[in-house]
Amino acid sequence: MANLILYKQTDLSDRMTVNRSHQANGGMSLFRTTSWKRSFVSSWLLRLSMFLLLSLPNSEGKAIWTAHLNITFQVGNRIISELGETGVFGNHSPLEKVAGMVVLPEGWNQNACNPMTNFSRPETTESWLALIERGGCTFTHKIKVAAERGANGVIIYNYPGTGNKVFPMSHQGTGNVVAVMIGNLKGMELFHLIQKGVHVTIIIEVGRRHIPWLNHHIMSLFTFMAATVACFFLYCARRPRMPSTATRRRRQIKADIKKAIGELELRVLKEGDKEIDPNGDSCVVCFDIYKPKDTVRILTCKHLFHKACIDPWLLAHRTCPMCKCDILKA
Ligand SMILES: [Zn+2]
Ligand SMILES: [Zn+2]
The missing domain is CATH 3.50.30.30 (Glucose Oxidase; domain 1)
Structure with missing residues (x-):
């Protein structure tokens, strides 16, 4: 019986070749305008369905x-x-x-x-x-x-x-x-x-x-399932390399914020500065008063904060915690 199955297999692969050449002549041009990824998956599925359809008359259902x-x-x-x-x-x-x-x-x-x-x-x-x-x-x-x-x-x-x-x-x-x-x-x-x-x-x-048709249909079903799984993995594997427009935009904004922060003025406080006053303003992020040798960042709105406090805040919010001025617009 193994020989019999072997014979059928040859018949199947012949059909597969016929479908491939047919596909190459007409089917592909339909998808040329869509993105390469979609066209790849679609043409793959089209080719597969054609193969399944054309192989149906082969299964006579005769035992x-x-x-x-x-x-x-x-x-x-x-x-x-x-x-x-x-x-x-x-x-x-x-x-x-x-x-x-x-x-x-x-x-x-x-x-x-x-x-x-x-x-x-x-x-x-x-x-x-x-x-x-x-x-x-x-x-x-x-x-x-x-x-x-x-x-x-x-x-x-x-x-x-x-x-x-x-x-x-x-x-x-x-x-x-x-x-x-x-x-x-x-x-x-x-x-x-x-x-x-x-x-x-x-x-x-x-x-x-x-019952050859039963074997045939089970085989077709397995082929289809394997193809679907393969497509899914292919799609997943490509995602990290092809980030979406939204992701790319978010990354661009992050880079712009970092650049803007880098351009803001930095100062190291020393004895005698007016900011060092026990009754004066404290940093609104950590509520600590300013001490000599503290590194402070001065925003374009002239508000100042500890560098270590304001940098992470700006990265997350990009606005001054006191007056809401946008460091990218300023
Ligand atoms: Zn602080
Ligand atoms: Zn401000």
Whole structure:
């Protein structure tokens, strides 16, 4: 079954490529006028939705049934028997158990496309299964040719170079003939055995049911969720590097206040100054009287305060605590 999923995956990535090129041709120009960040996120989401939309027809909602093949053959005195979930039933095949000797088409090729194709089976054989190679004509055609010769079931093996990849074949109108697909490697193995004259019998049994559309939608949902999370983190990661206009303005004002404070007059008080008077004014920020060696800041409104008191105040309020004069306007 892993092979089957692998096959579907390739199909999906093909679609993804188609959508990308489509997007590059038209979609991007729609967003050129908006900011780069928004256009990035939008085009990303658009691309994703396109991908999800286009992949919907792919999900037919049809269940896939695997086939268990019980293969038995004799080599010398030993009877070898192997059981494996090696195939999948065709979409139009009855889901039934079928058994019989495996027979190859006669002639130079194994595709059974010629309507006159004969199958080299002994006269005594009652139930038999045709082993046919994929390609040359439709699945329906091959299955009908084998059914007309009396086959009870048809096993079709995939193209060379496809390993053990399988998929459910479409073969409308083939009636009650059981049809399964197996991988190329397994098919060739059987083909060589039979060609050497080994008598091979197979029992085909119905295996497990898989619902591809369910897997597909869950996958799409996960993709979408992952994309949303990725977009969110991308957006968050960019925020500190791209401050908003308001933040930039606040920072500019802070810088201007610092500059204005730096330009205000500073004085170190000494004995004899008129500010040093026990009955005189005190600093309105800390309510302490002025003493010699205190560093004071004199504002443009001529009010003075301890430097250590007024600087933080101005940074926060930018106005004189006594007369409210704005140091940036003064
Ligand atoms: Zn003070
Ligand atoms: Zn003042």
